[in-house]
Amino acid sequence: xxxxxxxxxxxxxxxxxxxxxxxGHLPVEVAEGLERxxxxxxxxxxxxxxxxxxxxxxYEHESLALEQIGALASLLKRRxxxxxVLAGEIRRRPKLTDxxxxxxxxxxxxxxxxxxxxGDDGLLKLLARGLEARGVKVVGAHQVVPDLVxxxxxLTKAAPLKSDRRDIEAAYAAAKAIGALDIGQxxxxxxxxxxxxxxxxxxxxxxxxxxxxxxHGRLAGRTRxxxxxxxxxxxxxxADLPSIGPQTVExxxxxxxxxxxxxxxxxxxxxxxxxxxxxDALGLFLIGLPAMERTHGR
Numbered sequence: 370x371x372x373x374x375x376x377x378x379x380x381x382x383x384x385x386x387x388x389x390x391x392x393g394h395l396p397v398e399v400a401e402g403l404e405r406x407x408x409x410x411x412x413x414x415x416x417x418x419x420x421x422x423x424x425x426x427x428y429e430h431e432s433l434a435l436e437q438i439g440a441l442a443s444l445l446k447r448r449x450x451x452x453x454v455l456a457g458e459i460r461r462r463p464k465l466t467d468x469x470x471x472x473x474x475x476x477x478x479x480x481x482x483x484x485x486x487x488g489d490d491g492l493l494k495l496l497a498r499g500l501e502a503r504g505v506k507v508v509g510a511h512q513v514v515p516d517l518v519x520x521x522x523x524l525t526k527a528a529p530l531k532s533d534r535r536d537i538e539a540a541y542a543a544a545k546a547i548g549a550l551d552i553g554q555x556x557x558x559x560x561x562x563x564x565x566x567x568x569x570x571x572x573x574x575x576x577x578x579x580x581x582x583x584x585h586g587r588l589a590g591r592t593r594x595x596x597x598x599x600x601x602x603x604x605x606x607x608a609d610l611p612s613i614g615p616q617t618v619e620x621x622x623x624x625x626x627x628x629x630x631x632x633x634x635x636x637x638x639x640x641x642x643x644x645x646x647x648x649d650a651l652g653l654f655l656i657g658l659p660a661m662e663r664t665h666g667r
Contacts, residue, residue: 378512380408380452386513387411387450387505389433390425391418391457394614394639395510395517399456400428402514411448413441418459435459442503452506454513455497455608458571497607509607511637519657521633524645527654529628533595535561537630540597541658548601554611557626559594572598572613576620583625596621599632599658612637618647618655628654635660 380386386403388410390396396412396419403410412430414422431444445453497507511518523529529537536558543556543563553567557579565582567575576596582588598611613629613636621629629648631638636657638644648655 378452378508384408384451385411385449386452386454386508387413387445387448388454388456389413389415391415391455391459392420393457393612394421395612395637396456397421397424398517398639399454399510399513400425404428410454411450413444415457415459418457442500442505445500445503445505450505452508453500454508454510456510497605507607509610511606511610517637517639517641519631519633519636519638521657521659524638524655524657525628525648525653527628527649527652529595529630529654529656530593532561533593533627533654536593536595536627537597537656537658539563540595541599541630544597544599545602548599548604551601554601555596555598557594557596557624559588559591564588564594572596572617573620576617576624576626579626580620580624592625593627594625595628595630596624596626597630597658598636600635600660604635606635610635610637612639613644613655614639615643615647618644618651618653622651622653626653628656630656630658632660633657 386408388396388399388403390400390412400410400412410428412425412428414425414430414432416432416434419425431448433441433444444450500507538558539562540556540558543558543566544554547553547556547566553575555567555572555575556563557565557575559579565575565579570578579594583591596617598613600606600611604610611631613631617629634657638655645655
């Protein structure tokens, strides 16, 4: 038997891919991508986080609470999982006080304590390393379904104006700055300056806050503006890549923005055809920015 290529991922005979599924549409896209390439996934649904369960139940699956993370390694071994994809939003962190003591958990507690102190990206990096030390290869969603990755250039009928380019540069710089602090991945600029940064509420909350700010102070009467999402400096690319979907487009339009910019090659566009069609219908632009480069003059 020979190796088979699953999109951007090469799998050896006998390989089995598990998907830790959180919220949003990404777990569905990953599962469907694996199925298209004849590698039916095993889904590990994070309790209280999955919101597209009806589309995932048809795959072989189990549920796992965050507080059962100590049992993850044994679950993967029992199910003969060789590769693991972390897909979807996890909105909360495990409560150490609610965890049941086990040998597996005791071995993970020092790692968890260090990771929680380092923030979300530190947690993801150490989780990936811990699993790989136990023989499971952690891969990114972008490796399983590379067609989700944003490409460089204008993706819609509408294109950014010169004023929008200034907003893109301002929001990009702000997003990179908060990313370096592991706070968020997105920022909004209006009139050439950043006016709102993503926090714990996520991109939806950021856009809602911007909508509410439209009637206040110096923003009153201002038009256009841009949402920029990009990877954090040093980001663990196998998990938590910045992403947008149809809901992002709707919320950006509701917030009065002219468009959305994402970092090409390091961001995901979920339900791509729907996103492009809806942006075109609403007159918004969507552009993929050169990764880790400034956008001035582009």
